[in-house]
Amino acid sequence: MEYYLYILYSKKIDRYYTGVSQNPFQRLISHNEYPKGWTKRGVPWELVFMKAFASKTEAQYWERFIKRQKKRSLIEKIIRGEFRWEK
Template identity: 50%
Template sequence: MYCTYILYSQSKDRYYIGHSADLDDRLKRHNGGRSKSTKYGIPWKIVYTKEFATKLEAYRHEMHIKRQKSRDFILKLIESTKKL
């Protein structure tokens, strides 16, 4: 199982979008400073996840979110999962 995820850094008020097969390990790497793009926003917390059967589907969803280039889009996406 693969997932697309969105992380939030309160210290930087920033979102990070990615995909992974092992979300727990990936979050540890982000919060351990082992990822160049997220090491300055520690601590990161997971605010959105969506599971997919294949890596390609998870990657495509990640790219779809990133192509929106919109914080409002991200906030609406996160909010829509809270209602479930």
């Protein structure tokens, strides 16, 4: 089963959110229809990027990598397709 790294964007708060899911489209619906936690303040969210990985471990590795960087410029580089997915 594939796991997806996904990136959401909220125009309301002008912020990105990164997560991992087996079904990013369903996860987007959950974030928008059942808001809670950090993402609650950004509704509505839009899916701006997703990338499939063969394992949950690999998808979570990249999610943690992105979140640790804390750089909007990195996320925007990923969205534009300019990021090299190399460990």
